[in-house]
Amino acid sequence: MKLTxxxxxxxxDVEDDMPLLWVLRDELGITxxxxxxxxxxxxxxxxxxDGVAVRSCQLAAGDVIGDVTTIEGLGTPSALHAVQEAWIDLQVAQCGYCQAGQIMQAASFLDMNSEPTDAQIDAAMSGNLCRCGSYPRIRDAVKLAAIKLRRV
Amino acid sequence: MRTFAVALLLATPVAAQDAPTKAQGLAAWDDIYAVTSHPRCTNCHVGADGIPMWDGLTYGADAVHGMHVLAGESRVGAETMPCRTCHIGAQSGNATPHAPPMIDDAWRLPPAELAWLGKSSDALCAQLRDPETNDGFAMDGLATHLETSAFVAWGFDPGAGRSVPPGTLDEMVVALNLWAAAGTPCASDP
Known part of the structure; x- marks a missing residue:
């Protein structure tokens, strides 16, 4: 099958029911x-x-309809996405394991809701766990990214 | 009660059958309410706060959906985290415990006026027979909805150890048609 x-x-060349996450990591080397x-x-x-945050462990490869973007495609070191900029500005990451998912969730959320309330930020980000407990910095970074995006 | 209602319907040839009595209609309603008040339905048929429930598995009767989910006015989580972030819109065997169920439709909450959670039998009866509060359905349309909705079909076969409402979907449709033929009676009707 073809995946963009x-x-x-x-x-x-994978089974239809292979999770997209497996395809990305094990077949395409996008980790x-x-x-x-x-x-x-x-x-x-x-x-x-197609711009909507999706848990790639749940999406079967055969059910992918649309273009996939991973953290590698969100921005580049020379042209960071506003959410990535905010993450660096506020030094959000501790161990960093969850941060790619956090950033992808935040970027999609702010694309849909450019002026979120604090309660909406909490609701949008509560499905992304951080075992280091960097939640206060995540919340601050989402707010900062929202401001940056509104300036664009 | 279900057996009673269905037996009443089947005992007499349709052509020779008069309209069901109010008592028969109320018996059919009891069967309908046993389904519509079940957590498999009320977990999503929630009010304007847009907070789905997780009553089932090991979560407990008062458990709200994890991840602080707010479906919002959009009822699909567009203001925060879309339902489809986890509930992929594709047919699935739904065999993995605690993984998000999926169907071949866009996962969403019903409109807020279709809130069933915590409603008494009489309140829900009045709600379901009124097109203003049943999503605009006449009774025959409601039966068709039951027969064709991917959500309803999933509700009777949710997989992964999730609880199921009593009876079958076919029995639910029979009960609905009987209730409708009896004039959609509710217990508090004069």
Whole structure:
């Protein structure tokens, strides 16, 4: 089957029911999305499909309809996405394992809701777990990213 | 009660059958309420706060949906985290415990006016027979909805150890048609 990931189309020879996360990591070597729980309880595997945050551990390869974006395709070191900038500005990450999923979730959320309330930020980000407890910095970074995006 | 209602319907050839009595209609309603008040339905048929429930498995009767989920006015989580972030819109065997169930439809909450959670039998009876509060359905349309909705079909076969409402979908449709033929009576009707 053909999958378009970060603007590049790949021909992959996998079973239809292989989770997209497996395809990305094991077939395509795109390791930004992380395996955490495998049942959509943690958010570490979050990617975008046509801009919408999706838990890639739950999406079967055969059910992918649309273009996939991973953290590798969100921005580049020389042209960071506003959410990535905010993450660096506020030094959000501690161990960093969950951060690709956090950033992808936040980027999709702010694309849909450019002026979120604090309660909406909490609700949008509560499906992404951080065992280091960096939640206060995550919340601050989402607010900062929202401001940055409104300036664009 | 279900057996009673269905037996009443089947005992007499349809052509020779008069309209069901109010008592028969109320018996059919009891069967309907046993389904519509079940957590498999009320977990999503929640009010304007848009907070789904997780009554089932090991979570407990008062458990709200994890991840602080707020479906919002959109009822699909568009303001925060879309339902489809986890509930993929594709047919699935739904065999993995605690993984998000999926169907071949866009996962969403019903409109807030279709809130069933915590409603008494009489309140829900009045709600379901009124097109203003049943999503605009006439009774035959409601039966068709039951027969064709991917959500309803999943509710009777949710997989992964989730509890199921009493009876079958076919029995639910029979009960609905009987209740409708009896004039959609509710217990508090004069």
């Amino acid at each position: 990931v970060n603007g590049e189309t790949h021909d992959v 930004g999305p992380k395996y955490g729980c495998g049942i959509a309880q943690c958010g570490a595997c979050t990617v975008h499909v």
